[in-house]
Amino acid sequence: MIGEEIEVLYEVDSTNEFLKRNYKSFHDGAIVVAIKQTAGKGRMGRTWYSPEGGLWYSVLFKPKVHLNLHVYTKIFSIAIVEVLRKLKVKAYIKWPNDIYYNGKKVAGILSEAVSVNDRVIAIIVGIGINVNNDIPEDLKDIAISLKDILKKKVKITYLLDTVNKHAWNLLITYRNETENITKLWKKYLVPKEGDKLKVKVDDQIVEGTVLKIGDDTLYIDVGGKVIGVQSIHQIVE
Structure with missing residues (x-):
């Protein structure tokens, strides 16, 4: 199960970093929650602004059967989207x-x-959700919190419990059918295969069609030439 063991910290650099340092002290499925993070982490080493009022936590897995990291990411992304949609957040x-x-x-x-020794002994999944925290003025064009969407505060403990229960059910259901996790992930994914997309390539903006969506790479046909996009920041809105 996820969340049978929970540690709540008032302040930490990053719950992922905390668990990487202390994974031996926790059981499979343990959760570390931070009231606030001083050095929250995003993809590719980027920082994640994580003050009091948001939901910042990491889940520790010590799997007997190894699953690709992307499987865990997809499971939690699906769980969050489906829980938010039940709250009428599309x-x-x-x-x-x-x-x-x-x-x-x-x-x-x-x-x-x-x-x-080249053997994976733990998987740590870090989740950051803007719940009741205020979004700074300089980030309001690119980020939003649930309280601003719903015009009311959301109970953080409810969100934590519901997302984790849903993620656990998805993991149990699909861990031997990872291709079905990918199908479900693609259902909620933007962009989709076949979509037109503008991307930055070598300081130029080009338009192409998404041929295939991989875990790490978008394969885009630009005038008959297939290019690989590996960062969300290459995509032009």
Whole structure:
């Protein structure tokens, strides 16, 4: 189960970093929640603004059977989107691992592996959701919190419990059918295969068609030439 063991910290650099340092002290499925993070982490080493009022936590897995990191990311992204949709927030997954609402980021996921002698011994999934926290003025064009969407505060403990229960059910249901996780992930994904897309390539903006969506790469046909896009920041809105 996820969440049978929970540690709540008032302040920490990053719940992912905390668990990477202390994974031996926790059981499979343990959760570390931070009231606030001083150095929250995003994909590709970017920082994640995470003050009091948001939901910032990491889940520790010590799997007996190894699953690709992307499987965990997809499971939690699906869980968050489906829970938010039950709250009447029409969220979607922006490739590869961010949760958006109406063009603004509401949540993000960062999955990391801990390896010893080239063997994965722990998986840590970090989740950050803008819940009741205020979004700074300089980020309001690109980020939004649930309280601003719903015009009321959301109970953080409810969100934590509901997302984790749903993620656990998805993991149990699909861990031997990872291709079905990918199908479900693509259902909520933007962009979709066949969509037209503008991307930055070598300081130029080009338009092409999404041929295939991979876990790490978007394959885009630009005038008959297939290019690979590996960062969300290459995509031009």
